[in-house]
Amino acid sequence: MGKLQRIMKKLHNKSPYFWIGLFMSSVAVVWAVLGFFWTPCSTTAMSAAERFQAPSWGHLFGTDNFGRDIFSRVMKGASTTVLVGLLVVLFSGGFGVLIGALTGYFGGILDELVMRFVDAVNGFPSILLALVMISVLGSGRHNLILSLGIVFTPSFIRIVRSEFIRLRDADYISRARLMGVKKIRILFVHILPNILSTFSVSVMIGFNNAILAESGMSYLGIGVLPPDASLGNMLSDAQGYLMRAPWYAMAPGLTIVWIVLGFSLLSEGIRRNAGEVRGL
Amino acid sequence: MKEIAAKAMVKIEDLSVHFGETKAVEHVNLTVAPGEILGIVGESGSGKSVTALTLMGLVADSAKMISGRILFEDTVLAESGKPRDKALYRRFQGEQMTMVFQEPMTSLNPTKRVGAQVEEMLLLHTQLTREERYQKVCESFQAVGLKNPEKVYRAYPHQLSGGMRQRAMIAMATILHPKLIVADEPTTALDVTIQNQIIELLRKINQKEKNAMIFITHDLNLARRLCHRIAVMQNGHVVECRGTQEVFADPKEEYTRRLIEAVPSRMKPKIKIQRSNREPVAVVEHLNVYYHDGGGLLSRKSRQQVIRDADFTIYRGEVLGLVGESGCGKSTLSKALLGMNRDIEGEIRHFSTRPQMIFQDPYSSLNPCKTIEWLLTEPLRAAGEIDPAFKMSAADRRAEAHDMLRKVGLDEKYLDRRPSQLSGGQRQRISIGQALITKPGLVIADEPVSALDVTLQAQIMELMRRLQDEMHMAYLFISHDINVVYQMSDRIMVMKDGQIVEQGETEEIFRAPKDPYTQLLLQES
Amino acid sequence: MKRRISVYFMTALLLMTALGGCAGGTQKPSEDKSSLESTVAENSQAVQSSQETKADGTGEAGYGGKVVVGIQQDMDSLDPHKATAAGTKEILFNIFEGLVKPDPDGNLINAVASDYSISEDGLTYTFTLREGVKFHNGNNVTAEDVKYSLERASGLLDGTALISSLSAAKGGITKVDILNDNTVQVSVSSANLELIYSFTAAIIPAGSGEDPEAQPVGTGPFSFVSYKPQESIVLKKNPDYWQQGLPYLDEVDFKIVNSADTALLELQGGSIDIYPYLTDSQATELQGKMDVLSAPSNVVQALFLNNADPVLKDVKVRQAICYALDRDSVNDFVFGGNAAVVSCAMLPTMQSYYEDLNSVYGTSGNAEKAKELLAEAGYPDGIDFTIQVPSNYEVHMETAEVVADQLNAANIHTTVVPVEWETWLSDVYNGRKYQGTISGITTDMTPGYLLNRFQTESSKNFVNYANAKYDETYAKAAASLDLTEKAGYYKELQKLMAEDAGTAFLSVPPITVAIKPELEGYTFYPVYVQDMSVVKYK
Amino acid sequence: MQYRMTKLIGKKLITLIMTLFLVSVAAFLAFQIIPGDVVNAILGTEATPEREAKLREELGLNDPPVVRYLHWIGGVLHGDLGRSYRYSKSMNEMLPVAELIGDKLPVTLWLAALAVFFIVVVSIPLGVFWAQGKSHFLDAFLNVLTQSVMAVPSFFLGILVTYLFGMVLKWFQPGGYVSYQKDFAGFLKYLVFPAISVAIPKIAMTARFLRNSMLTEKTSDYVRTAKSKGCTDRQVMYGHVLRNAMMPVVTFLGMIIAEIVAGSIVVEQVFGLPGVGRLLISSISNRDFPVVEILILYITAVVIVVYFLVDLLYRVIDPRIREM
Numbered sequence A: 001m002g003k004l005q006r007i008m009k010k011l012h013n014k015s016p017y018f019w020i021g022l023f024m025s026s027v028a029v030v031w032a033v034l035g036f037f038w039t040p041c042s043t044t045a046m047s048a049a050e051r052f053q054a055p056s057w058g059h060l061f062g063t064d065n066f067g068r069d070i071f072s073r074v075m076k077g078a079s080t081t082v083l084v085g086l087l088v089v090l091f092s093g094g095f096g097v098l099i100g101a102l103t104g105y106f107g108g109i110l111d112e113l114v115m116r117f118v119d120a121v122n123g124f125p126s127i128l129l130a131l132v133m134i135s136v137l138g139s140g141r142h143n144l145i146l147s148l149g150i151v152f153t154p155s156f157i158r159i160v161r162s163e164f165i166r167l168r169d170a171d172y173i174s175r176a177r178l179m180g181v182k183k184i185r186i187l188f189v190h191i192l193p194n195i196l197s198t199f200s201v202s203v204m205i206g207f208n209n210a211i212l213a214e215s216g217m218s219y220l221g222i223g224v225l226p227p228d229a230s231l232g233n234m235l236s237d238a239q240g241y242l243m244r245a246p247w248y249a250m251a252p253g254l255t256i257v258w259i260v261l262g263f264s265l266l267s268e269g270i271r272r273n274a275g276e277v278r279g280l
Numbered sequence B: 001m002k003e004i005a006a007k008a009m010v011k012i013e014d015l016s017v018h019f020g021e022t023k024a025v026e027h028v029n030l031t032v033a034p035g036e037i038l039g040i041v042g043e044s045g046s047g048k049s050v051t052a053l054t055l056m057g058l059v060a061d062s063a064k065m066i067s068g069r070i071l072f073e074d075t076v077l078a079e080s081g082k083p084r085d086k087a088l089y090r091r092f093q094g095e096q097m098t099m100v101f102q103e104p105m106t107s108l109n110p111t112k113r114v115g116a117q118v119e120e121m122l123l124l125h126t127q128l129t130r131e132e133r134y135q136k137v138c139e140s141f142q143a144v145g146l147k148n149p150e151k152v153y154r155a156y157p158h159q160l161s162g163g164m165r166q167r168a169m170i171a172m173a174t175i176l177h178p179k180l181i182v183a184d185e186p187t188t189a190l191d192v193t194i195q196n197q198i199i200e201l202l203r204k205i206n207q208k209e210k211n212a213m214i215f216i217t218h219d220l221n222l223a224r225r226l227c228h229r230i231a232v233m234q235n236g237h238v239v240e241c242r243g244t245q246e247v248f249a250d251p252k253e254e255y256t257r258r259l260i261e262a263v264p265s266r267m268k269p270k271i272k273i274q275r276s277n278r279e280p281v282a283v284v285e286h287l288n289v290y291y292h293d294g295g296g297l298l299s300r301k302s303r304q305q306v307i308r309d310a311d312f313t314i315y316r317g318e319v320l321g322l323v324g325e326s327g328c329g330k331s332t333l334s335k336a337l338l339g340m341n342r343d344i345e346g347e348i349r350h351f352s353t354r355p356q357m358i359f360q361d362p363y364s365s366l367n368p369c370k371t372i373e374w375l376l377t378e379p380l381r382a383a384g385e386i387d388p389a390f391k392m393s394a395a396d397r398r399a400e401a402h403d404m405l406r407k408v409g410l411d412e413k414y415l416d417r418r419p420s421q422l423s424g425g426q427r428q429r430i431s432i433g434q435a436l437i438t439k440p441g442l443v444i445a446d447e448p449v450s451a452l453d454v455t456l457q458a459q460i461m462e463l464m465r466r467l468q469d470e471m472h473m474a475y476l477f478i479s480h481d482i483n484v485v486y487q488m489s490d491r492i493m494v495m496k497d498g499q500i501v502e503q504g505e506t507e508e509i510f511r512a513p514k515d516p517y518t519q520l521l522l523q524e525s
Numbered sequence C: 001m002k003r004r005i006s007v008y009f010m011t012a013l014l015l016m017t018a019l020g021g022c023a024g025g026t027q028k029p030s031e032d033k034s035s036l037e038s039t040v041a042e043n044s045q046a047v048q049s050s051q052e053t054k055a056d057g058t059g060e061a062g063y064g065g066k067v068v069v070g071i072q073q074d075m076d077s078l079d080p081h082k083a084t085a086a087g088t089k090e091i092l093f094n095i096f097e098g099l100v101k102p103d104p105d106g107n108l109i110n111a112v113a114s115d116y117s118i119s120e121d122g123l124t125y126t127f128t129l130r131e132g133v134k135f136h137n138g139n140n141v142t143a144e145d146v147k148y149s150l151e152r153a154s155g156l157l158d159g160t161a162l163i164s165s166l167s168a169a170k171g172g173i174t175k176v177d178i179l180n181d182n183t184v185q186v187s188v189s190s191a192n193l194e195l196i197y198s199f200t201a202a203i204i205p206a207g208s209g210e211d212p213e214a215q216p217v218g219t220g221p222f223s224f225v226s227y228k229p230q231e232s233i234v235l236k237k238n239p240d241y242w243q244q245g246l247p248y249l250d251e252v253d254f255k256i257v258n259s260a261d262t263a264l265l266e267l268q269g270g271s272i273d274i275y276p277y278l279t280d281s282q283a284t285e286l287q288g289k290m291d292v293l294s295a296p297s298n299v300v301q302a303l304f305l306n307n308a309d310p311v312l313k314d315v316k317v318r319q320a321i322c323y324a325l326d327r328d329s330v331n332d333f334v335f336g337g338n339a340a341v342v343s344c345a346m347l348p349t350m351q352s353y354y355e356d357l358n359s360v361y362g363t364s365g366n367a368e369k370a371k372e373l374l375a376e377a378g379y380p381d382g383i384d385f386t387i388q389v390p391s392n393y394e395v396h397m398e399t400a401e402v403v404a405d406q407l408n409a410a411n412i413h414t415t416v417v418p419v420e421w422e423t424w425l426s427d428v429y430n431g432r433k434y435q436g437t438i439s440g441i442t443t444d445m446t447p448g449y450l451l452n453r454f455q456t457e458s459s460k461n462f463v464n465y466a467n468a469k470y471d472e473t474y475a476k477a478a479a480s481l482d483l484t485e486k487a488g489y490y491k492e493l494q495k496l497m498a499e500d501a502g503t504a505f506l507s508v509p510p511i512t513v514a515i516k517p518e519l520e521g522y523t524f525y526p527v528y529v530q531d532m533s534v535v536k537y538k
Numbered sequence D: 001m002q003y004r005m006t007k008l009i010g011k012k013l014i015t016l017i018m019t020l021f022l023v024s025v026a027a028f029l030a031f032q033i034i035p036g037d038v039v040n041a042i043l044g045t046e047a048t049p050e051r052e053a054k055l056r057e058e059l060g061l062n063d064p065p066v067v068r069y070l071h072w073i074g075g076v077l078h079g080d081l082g083r084s085y086r087y088s089k090s091m092n093e094m095l096p097v098a099e100l101i102g103d104k105l106p107v108t109l110w111l112a113a114l115a116v117f118f119i120v121v122v123s124i125p126l127g128v129f130w131a132q133g134k135s136h137f138l139d140a141f142l143n144v145l146t147q148s149v150m151a152v153p154s155f156f157l158g159i160l161v162t163y164l165f166g167m168v169l170k171w172f173q174p175g176g177y178v179s180y181q182k183d184f185a186g187f188l189k190y191l192v193f194p195a196i197s198v199a200i201p202k203i204a205m206t207a208r209f210l211r212n213s214m215l216t217e218k219t220s221d222y223v224r225t226a227k228s229k230g231c232t233d234r235q236v237m238y239g240h241v242l243r244n245a246m247m248p249v250v251t252f253l254g255m256i257i258a259e260i261v262a263g264s265i266v267v268e269q270v271f272g273l274p275g276v277g278r279l280l281i282s283s284i285s286n287r288d289f290p291v292v293e294i295l296i297l298y299i300t301a302v303v304i305v306v307y308f309l310v311d312l313l314y315r316v317i318d319p320r321i322r323e324m
Helices: A003-012 A016-037 A070-106 A108-123 A126-137 A141-168 A171-179 A183-220 A231-239 A246-278 B002-006 B048-056 B086-092 B114-125 B130-143 B149-154 B162-174 B192-209 B220-226 B244-249 B254-262 B330-337 B372-386 B394-407 B424-436 B454-471 B482-488 B506-511 B516-524 C014-020 C036-041 C043-055 C086-092 C143-154 C195-200 C260-269 C280-286 C315-324 C327-335 C367-376 C394-409 C421-430 C468-479 C483-499 D002-033 D038-046 D049-059 D065-077 D097-131 D136-150 D154-168 D184-218 D221-228 D233-261 D265-271 D276-286 D289-317 D319-323
Strands: B010-019 B022-032 B037-042 B063-072 B075-079 B097-100 B180-184 B212-217 B229-234 B237-243 B280-294 B301-315 B319-323 B344-350 B356-358 B442-446 B474-479 B491-496 B499-505 C066-071 C100-102 C108-110 C113-118 C124-129 C173-180 C183-188 C222-228 C232-237 C251-256 C291-296 C299-305 C383-390 C412-419 C436-442 C504-508 C510-515 D083-088 D094-096
Touching (some): A016 A070, A016 A246, A070 A141, A070 A183, A070 A246, A108 A141, A126 A141, A126 D265, A126 D276, A141 A183, A171 A183, A171 B356, A183 D154, A231 A246, A231 D154, A246 D136, B010 B048, B022 B063, B022 B212, B022 B237, B037 B048, B037 B192, B037 B220, B048 B180, B048 B212, B114 B162, B130 B149, B130 B162, B192 B212, B192 B516, B212 B220, B229 B244, B229 B254, B237 B254, B254 B454, B301 B319, B301 B330, B301 B474, B301 B499, B319 B482, B330 B442, B330 B474, B372 B424, B394 B424, B424 B454, B474 B482, B482 B506, B491 B506, B491 B516, C108 C113, C108 C195, C124 C143, C143 C183, C260 D154, C280 C510, C299 C315, C299 C394, C315 C412, C315 C504, C421 C436, D002 D065, D038 D049, D038 D083, D065 D289, D083 D097, D097 D184, D097 D233, D097 D265, D136 D184, D154 D184, D184 D233, D265 D276, D276 D289
Parallel strands (some): B037 B229, B180 B212
Antiparallel strands (some): B010 B063, B280 B301, B280 B344, B491 B499, C299 C504, D083 D094
16 A cells, blocks of 8 residues: 555545644635735725725725724734744743653653642633733733743643653553663654644644633733734724624634634544544 | 253344444354353454343444344344344343453442442342342342452442452342343453452352353353353354363364464473573572652652562573462563663673563554554664664665564565554564564563464464574563463463562473462462 | 723823823913913802802702713822822812812812912912811811811921922922911912912811821812722712802712723613713714713823934934824824824913914825935935834824824834833833833923923933923023913923924824713813712703 | 541642742742832822832832842731732722722622533533434534634623623623622622623533543443443433543533632623732732732632642542542
8 A cells, every 4th residue: 555545545534523624724824824925905004984894895804993904904913813823832832842751751850840830830720820921021922922832831741741651651662762762762753753643632722722812812902912913902902893893803703713613623633533543 | 952942041043243344243143041151252353242242232332233133031132123122121131131241340330339339230120128238239249259248338449359349240240140141251350360269159150040141251261161062253153152071072163173272271282392501691689679659749758579589590592481460570570670670679680682572462562653664673773872783774774674574474565554554463473573673682571472362372472482493582471371381481480479489490390389379370270 | 992901090091191190280271361360369250150050950950860980090099199190180079179179161269268369479378268168077177177288298297299399399388377267378489370270289187198097088079988999989979068059969980990892881881871081983983872072181192202212313303203294194093083283292272372383294294204304314214113102002002003104104114012001101201211102291280281391301301302492491481470471481492392303292182071961061171070060960 | 537638638738838838939029020110100100209219118119029028928927918009998098908809809709600600500411411422413513513612712702792692682781790799689690691701611611521521431341331230321321420420520620610710801801890800910010019919829729729629529529539
């Protein structure tokens, strides 16, 4: 059986959740990436004549209180939001893997200390932590990423660590040790690939949480602040015009739902497949 | 035969059960009469459990009954083409027919008291008062040999030993004096000594209650000791169904014969006996091994001694067998030998390159996300980093891997497969290849065949002996099954509670065991 | 609208006010008499006339009832002398009164004092106390209480002036003497025509400033009932109020609303009766359902430029920024065209002091001119420019968005950096580490109030404006005892500032108030107060 | 058992105190780095050097940080939680922190109680029903539905609830919060909608969690045993599966409860509830250190205590843990 055939067969077996999720998240990502370079209308050009226009062919999602095209702004906002989510996950996932792998595999006092810390942080409602963190660092996009990155790292540490603990005593890892494989290689060549499916699922969940947290904090006015467009701060702008221009709130709100739903369906699809492989 | 069939209580007629594409059971006909113990024997996947579960109405919903029907006395319990009648089944389940499962730990609800779980039988099927129920449960505990029934009544499953749990399960299955008891591998999870007690208990119950019993096992020896009749199953078919004596004396089917032959037994000649030249590969002197429990920032560490004063030598080219029941310290000893246990006293000296290990479970001993080629070259790569003698090019490593693959009896088409695409036996072959590819002086095999079916067991043992012959290394062969050890080993050590109670030449120990524990072991199996 | 972290400390407009809470004072309206004395002399008439208008409702319907007023800022203090936030003072106005108090037309009327006189040299003030004025605790106001209150506010009690304009060091009170039971004589350190405005400082019972248990007790039309942080402050009618017939309402609840958006919902749902801080688009949305009133505020919004910045210290660069601003469209987008575009630190409503300088840089933006000036200054490719904005202030944030767009068009590559209010205070306002910032400065009723801060050495000169001529002119203006002369100097100051482009002034935004149609009598003041005593049910 | 319990509680208490201490130090340190000065924040633009100096003196800000911390913690140990820098009690007194938080706490606690009530009442039957797997379609429908609900950010949900129930259906008055001291029934009535907003995504999560847990448990051997005894499906579900399946759910519920009790910041903000979450945000922004410090300690304590209770509950449900 050729490699290609096997991949085809593998894809064929994926659940519908995987496909729907893949579709939704790809659309979101393409949209967001596109938003970096191009939007149908200017995101800043204001027009007093075009304030609060309902959705039409000219303005798919209508216009806002400055007469700006909401579709373009949602695109831009989605770029920001997705970028923040991505960077947060990169940050926390990266550190999570590093610290989780080391503490999980080696254990010991360091592990104890890290875990006490992780437990303490994990217990806290994450938005509160991020809030305190951002008060210390100051608001703005970079600090938001840093704060959320720090806040999300412990959960990644925990996941990665527990996987490493599960696998460090697996027979095949004992075996690798017996062969005299170097520790670094055991960690990242022998163990790491085995946790990738679990990890990719938690990365997606983390990504979703980061997006929700970003929008929540931007909504509270402590995340991404205008004039940077983000879906969260657009929503907080829009809330005041809920009666007059409900589409203004719906566009960014539903975009968040679309992105998050896409990734959670995708991760569910992956999880189901992983389950099949393990014979669950 | 006819006589029995005539008064048969349970009849399975032309039963076929499919799970989607998988044909689990094909045209099976079986009967059991009151007072009779029918053994269903087969390897894993032969359809024996599915047959029993279908009979009990417990088979998963995804199973389809393609043909046949099941009769309990005169009632048709199930018939192909009709949906399962759960209400009908419930009239029989528990009251008329009960089941004893393999894993007493997981088969009991971990969060309910054992007494309550047995009592549930009475709650469901009788109108007894609370006191009467309690009385009855305690009696039933006593009947299955549980001393201190009040205490057992209040206990949770995890507070009982494996044997006690299985007794409690049997108490549950017999409390309403059902007409049929199905026992699905009831002794497999238990140690040999306890295994026998449970077998005796089942026999006693059968004799006393005169109920029909179906005993499902993969172990022909067990079936032989307990059952009146034996049905041998293979790939969903009953290949042979006759009286126990007849089957063993004169197996009609080729498969049955193979099964009987594969069973490790002291009666058969050993695979091969090899005299060593007494050159040691590892010497262990006065070894004590400790095990640490807990030890967090806030909790105190507790240190337990697992191995006491172990003293032995392994010689080049020999197979040293290590026998003992679960928890006796066999695995700890092997780990200590491999240097995987830190807290040890005494001395371990190796006279060869690093020892390697073969594990029991072929599913967990191969890295699931790597290809077979990778798995076979990785030991060479790692060895190359430590020992310049093993330094070789990637192409050479591949060549070695291909070579090894052939040696363990697989061909090159497996190279780019992953472990999940192989069968259990194939995996264990790869596992052996991986351990041997760096030509270690000593290989520790920890129950390497226990997870395999008997026919495969024989093949793997044969392979191990053959490779040893070719590569001239020593095995430390660990098993709970004294018969397996007998077949493999030149010398034997018997271990109990962390101590080596006896060691010596295999034949000698089997002929004249000195230690009472060895005697017991030999007697029981 | 935006729900920012400290959203309820701000008001859509109040935001701007924070820059200069007023200790009370008077606006000098244009139609005003030419001298302060005459204003004072006619005060009592003003009271009478205003009472006449109110007298219509007296006695019959229109009395009783309760209103809920939505406010966006929590109380910063219950002490009238210590309170600095405009949002607090506008409420305390109903509880406390000074010897004099402002009226809706920008005059001072007598309150706790029934009359006063100022000596020729301007150094001695003599106040006659009004008969029968009672504190909410039932005690009569005595000369002791007045002496205590003035000494406390001016720092004579413990050395710390709570109201800085009353401190001796700033030309304020040096001594308070009780001449008899109802006459108090106050000595001040220097003559200043505008000092009388500071006598709006609240009169409180003697000793209450040291009593830890003291509840806010004053002489105003309403007395304090309760205060719950983040929820509400409740006032009830003062039956002994000295102005006959006032107040109309039995109870006023100032409800601290979460944000402008919920305020809007609450207005429509009826749980708020009056809401004084509408944005333009909210006002449009309420049109027809509520009475919406509008009046100019006492705030000047500006893009403040740090004159000490290496790039901005070049006057041409600052001028370029002024040219680049299209202040008309800022007005359109942010204030719905209801603001008054200004180019100086003076309210246009102070007509005799105000100089219309809008022609200097134009109001509709001249990007070409701006680019030209930048090129002359040595920046042919434009400059990078950072504007820090206090993020809790919605209006400034919106303005910044609009302004950034305009500046970019003139090659002034603008980055808007929102900062928290507290950070803004310490870094921008006190630390003066910034290039540009959009904010507002609030004036009291004294015309010189806003001009004062741009003296080189002023502690409030956070734009680092430095012009020796300006300082000189201001000193002359302060010393002048002639109002016409003073007005001349003030106009001169405005011109100097505009020519130097010391800061890019934007506009005086409007205050827009929504009132339940059942209510009437809501009155705008030239200072920021919510006078509930004249509000009544139709 | 008794002894073990006492020991356990003692141990947890020590952990609690140690954690609180560490958290208080951390919060104190964080406040040292936070940009923006409390004196500036209080005096705003009206600051004069002398008033600043006086205020600094009054608040004890001239002492070195260590002294200030010791002073503060000394007060806390004597039951004096300090006074707010921002909110007044009377003309000359600042509001004691205990009084301030004591006033806001009932709002958050009632919100949490209502939300948890909704969560438990809806999610457990839903999860059990779902786990029975009646039909493939229903299963997929519930799956997508819960996923979608979980994808809605809490504030957007709050906005939607406001829009639907508040503006279109007019079932409640957005922003029309009534204090519990004034009108308790009205207070509860208003809280229903914020509680729904808090509960909806958590219901979805809990139901999913319970369903998955039950599906896992359903494949357990003991379920087969129960069936072999002749138990009906219902008896199996409620008599055997549910209790075992509840264990991970209990932890999960614990996390949720801790989160809500610690302050549903966003929902409090959307619905204008004067709860502790909102108080925390505004106090951080006001640099109102005494309030922030106590709030953070409160949240820490809530989290630890809830987890401890979960731990105890675990012991009740699972005899295996009781042993350890």
